[in-house]
Amino acid sequence: MSNEDKKSKFSTLVIEGTRYKTLLNKKYENRKFWKKIDQKKVYAFIPGTVVKLYVKKGQKVKKGDSLLLLEAMKMRNIIGAPRDGVVKKLNVKEGEKLYKDQLMVELE
Amino acid sequence: MGLKRKILELHKKREEVLKGGGDKAIEKQAAMGKLTARERIISLLDPDSFHEYDLFVEHEARDFDMEKKVLHGDGVIIGTGTIYGAPVCIFAQDFTVAGGSLGMMHARKITKIMDHSLKLKVPLIGINDSGGARIQEGVNSLAGYGEIFFRNTLSSGVIPQISVVLGPCAGGAVYSPALTDFVFVVDKISKMFITGPEVIKTVIGEEISMEGLGGAKVQSEISGNAHFYAKSEAECFEQIKKLVSFIPWNNIKKAKAYEPKEPKSEYKVSEIVPGDPRQPYDVRDVIRGVVDDSDFFEIQELWAANIVIGFGRMNGETIGFVANQPLVLAGVLDVDSSDKAARFIRFCDSFNIPIITFVDVPGYLPGVDQEHMGVIRHGAKVLYAYSEATVAKITVILRKAYGGGYIAMSSRHLRADFVFAWPTAEIAVMGPEGAANIIFRKEIVQAEDPEKMRKQKVKEYKEKFANPYVAAARGYVDSVIEPEETRRLILHAIDVSGSKSVFLPQKKHGIPPF
Numbered sequence: 001m002s003n004e005d006k007k008s009k010f011s012t013l014v015i016e017g018t019r020y021k022t023l024l025n026k027k028y029e030n031r032k033f034w035k036k037i038d039q040k041k042v043y044a045f046i047p048g049t050v051v052k053l054y055v056k057k058g059q060k061v062k063k064g065d066s067l068l069l070l071e072a073m074k075m076r077n078i079i080g081a082p083r084d085g086v087v088k089k090l091n092v093k094e095g096e097k098l099y100k101d102q103l104m105v106e107l108e
Numbered sequence: 109m110g111l112k113r114k115i116l117e118l119h120k121k122r123e124e125v126l127k128g129g130g131d132k133a134i135e136k137q138a139a140m141g142k143l144t145a146r147e148r149i150i151s152l153l154d155p156d157s158f159h160e161y162d163l164f165v166e167h168e169a170r171d172f173d174m175e176k177k178v179l180h181g182d183g184v185i186i187g188t189g190t191i192y193g194a195p196v197c198i199f200a201q202d203f204t205v206a207g208g209s210l211g212m213m214h215a216r217k218i219t220k221i222m223d224h225s226l227k228l229k230v231p232l233i234g235i236n237d238s239g240g241a242r243i244q245e246g247v248n249s250l251a252g253y254g255e256i257f258f259r260n261t262l263s264s265g266v267i268p269q270i271s272v273v274l275g276p277c278a279g280g281a282v283y284s285p286a287l288t289d290f291v292f293v294v295d296k297i298s299k300m301f302i303t304g305p306e307v308i309k310t311v312i313g314e315e316i317s318m319e320g321l322g323g324a325k326v327q328s329e330i331s332g333n334a335h336f337y338a339k340s341e342a343e344c345f346e347q348i349k350k351l352v353s354f355i356p357w358n359n360i361k362k363a364k365a366y367e368p369k370e371p372k373s374e375y376k377v378s379e380i381v382p383g384d385p386r387q388p389y390d391v392r393d394v395i396r397g398v399v400d401d402s403d404f405f406e407i408q409e410l411w412a413a414n415i416v417i418g419f420g421r422m423n424g425e426t427i428g429f430v431a432n433q434p435l436v437l438a439g440v441l442d443v444d445s446s447d448k449a450a451r452f453i454r455f456c457d458s459f460n461i462p463i464i465t466f467v468d469v470p471g472y473l474p475g476v477d478q479e480h481m482g483v484i485r486h487g488a489k490v491l492y493a494y495s496e497a498t499v500a501k502i503t504v505i506l507r508k509a510y511g512g513g514y515i516a517m518s519s520r521h522l523r524a525d526f527v528f529a530w531p532t533a534e535i536a537v538m539g540p541e542g543a544a545n546i547i548f549r550k551e552i553v554q555a556e557d558p559e560k561m562r563k564q565k566v567k568e569y570k571e572k573f574a575n576p577y578v579a580a581a582r583g584y585v586d587s588v589i590e591p592e593e594t595r596r597l598i599l600h601a602i603d604v605s606g607s608k609s610v611f612l613p614q615k616k617h618g619i620p621p622f
Contacts, residue, residue: 010388013438015470016510017542020386020438025413027330027444028437034476047313073311099313 042105048072129204145200153189160187186221197225200235208238211245215252222259229358237275260287265458273298293324293334332411354419363426372402378591412444417452428456431466442473450489457497469513500605505529529576
């Protein structure tokens, strides 16, 4: 490998204002970026089945109101609204099986 | 002839048991690319050195028709032997006998050899290849695991414990390797996890193969549970032998000394490290430049490569090395590299192996993921491990040593016995760029040409603080040395610290930030 090739595989990593030339590892490259939690979107925190929907599209809800019943590992979890708002979209149906982190309800 | 007949009877009995799980099961084992338990022991130990115990042990299970089953040796082989003349106790689970499943007598055989190793004060090697608990034996099987874990803990820091995972090692069983000092894995053969792919799929909905979940590569590159990765069992055994040659038999004896050798001429320490602290290089070449025969035996090479740990010899004696690696992630400290270094420091301290630290650290890795993973707690482990270590601690600051990283990397303040610094060392609260931006913020913002002012201020800071002399003026660094002097001075430091003794406050044990 020529010196030029070797140089090209290096990335820049900034630590306290200084730019270092270095290799990155797989774990660093695949790290999860933190995202601000969007309170308008309700995701399935666990894979399971939607047993019942308590709300309809366009319905007004208050923070804590039940949105739906998600059964997972024999536990019935009532999913509450994270904030006041209006149900903008219901992405799931009763009886539907969900995977983890699937978007269930969108509020407005 | 009564005696002759009885001897023949013994031969017959032995022959029967030595078949393990029988030809069919052995064929299956070979088809998986695996050696049998007995073959593994023979390949690992010195020729003809293995002496087996408990060959005729039978299982105790009486339920589910188990009483009709014969399980030779109850699925595990135990005994004593030697590696390069060093005595070891060894057990190897025999997958050909009931899938190496662990029943009560199987566990008793393992705990017997564990007790033996602790009493004889010799290293313990465990070869794991087991489907897990023998369900038919119920709670007795769980008791067996518990007794093993307890002994792993009791022996920790007294005798070196080595785990070799050559097959499945799942569920509770995998806690035994986790409690031992070194874990060896082999590509496509080792599988380690607490909950398997099936359960994960059902419960969480994540689909992953066994290899992807807990194969050899994953455990040695992603999780850090394994210390040594090999492509084949033969390569794995060579790694184990080499490790055994470096470590002492117990916490009282020293490791065997070898013939001293000079480092190879191709590793010139003065030509490896670039002067500019932002440029990468492979710090392992610096280690090779100071150790006998340039033979550096790296541990956890694939995981958290931003710090390097391993053994080398100097003047024939085993030394532990810890070094920041500017080649990977600029050599920062982070969650993984802190865990990696701290545990190794504790191993060296327990077994009286002097620790040499090569410092070239820009600080800690920034990021939400790092903070949320608890880099505070993990980083603290390094401080703890260095502070409590009472073996000879020798520090060489090669280049940058900034901020908290400087303190953590075996600084004088954590009672390093010798602190050397190269003339390229920069011991400061942070790098010149960061420091100038903070200290001279006003001047820079108000300047007609801020960029020009910034550059000038960085230069000023560099000249004043980016050197080893500010720290040397306070005695935080004992001597500023030329790179070529490194080996000679380390040897001197080891020589004069042979009778080191330290007073520590009495306590049952400390509470490290595990």
